[in-house]
Amino acid sequence: xxxxxxxxxxxxxxxxxxxxxxxxxxxxxxxxxxxxxxxxxxxxxxxxxxxxxxxxxxxxxxxxxxxxxxxxxxxxxxxxxxxxxxxxxxxxxxxxxxxxx
Numbered sequence: 001x002x003x004x005x006x007x008x009x010x011x012x013x014x015x016x017x018x019x020x021x022x023x024x025x026x027x028x029x030x031x032x033x034x035x036x037x038x039x040x041x042x043x044x045x046x047x048x049x050x051x052x053x054x055x056x057x058x059x060x061x062x063x064x065x066x067x068x069x070x071x072x073x074x075x076x077x078x079x080x081x082x083x084x085x086x087x088x089x090x091x092x093x094x095x096x097x098x099x100x101x
Contacts, residue, residue: 031081
């Protein structure tokens, strides 16, 4: 049973996936820190011209209260992570264009 389990782990690259998840979580923390510490000091004055923190901005429509600021913050984080993954893939794969194979 132990041998079968180890074969399963190797065959389906479970260990590699686990390592990728761990590195991805740490990379997410790093990107959030970079976005909040380096990028947002430049963007914040533009987005919060009326004052206040734009990440806590909400929009009330009737009885519903939408948290637009947190959605925009998540979008900025996603775009930065997507760009970094694209850039890293290009450098690691050393290809002119990143294409699905």
